[in-house]
Amino acid sequence: MDTQVQRDFPIDWEEDHYVSRREFFKFMTLASGGLAVGSVAMAAWSKLPKGEIHFEAAVVAKIADLQPGKALAFSYPRPSDLCLLVQKPDGEYVAYSRRCTHLSCPVDYQAEHNRLFCPCHNGAFSIEDGRVLQGPPPHPLPQVKVEVRGEEIWATGVEHGEESV
Numbered sequence: 639m640d641t642q643v644q645r646d647f648p649i650d651w652e653e654d655h656y657v658s659r660r661e662f663f664k665f666m667t668l669a670s671g672g673l674a675v676g677s678v679a680m681a682a683w684s685k686l687p688k689g690e691i692h693f694e695a696a697v698v699a700k701i702a703d704l705q706p707g708k709a710l711a712f713s714y715p716r717p718s719d720l721c722l723l724v725q726k727p728d729g730e731y732v733a734y735s736r737r738c739t740h741l742s743c744p745v746d747y748q749a750e751h752n753r754l755f756c757p758c759h760n761g762a763f764s765i766e767d768g769r770v771l772q773g774p775p776p777h778p779l780p781q782v783k784v785e786v787r788g789e790e791i792w793a794t795g796v797e798h799g800e801e802s803v
């Protein structure tokens with residue numbers, strides 16, 4: 639009878655529990671590793687110089703490309719550094735890194751709320767200074783310094799703000 643049961647259900651319960659414990663410890667090891675990596679990343683962030691970092695100035699748009707309440711994507715200072723230039727309803731230009739400080743999803747400008755919004759986990763940032771308004775992002779968005787030169791808008795540097803939380 640036992641032989642028949644083992645053939646129908648070829649699971650060794652002792653070993654099955656052992657595998658479950660092994661999977662649990664594997665999970666705990668991975669989770670601990672993830673926490674350690676997260677701690678190192680947080681420490682690295684805190685060591686980043688605060689304030690403006692100057693890069694070579696570059697044209698990012700023409701004035702004619704935008705209008706109040708609209709946004710334009712660009713890259714600065716490297717091609718892989720995605721940013722968003724916004725002309726606020728009052729006409730002022732502001733620009734931010736487009737990379738959410740939570741898990742790097744791209745943020746978009748929401749004219750109706752006058753904020754930058756990350757759809758991945760409902761994070762939101764102020765259009766005024768990039769500070770976190772809601773959601774899990776731990777830091778403000780780096781602000782790209784822009785200025786109008788004639789008919790063009792130039793980026794001149796990037797400012798990393800203080801921590802939001």
Ligand code: FES
Pocket residue numbers: 738739740741742743756757758759760761773774775
């Ligand atoms: S990646 Fe932006 S809120 Fe999570």
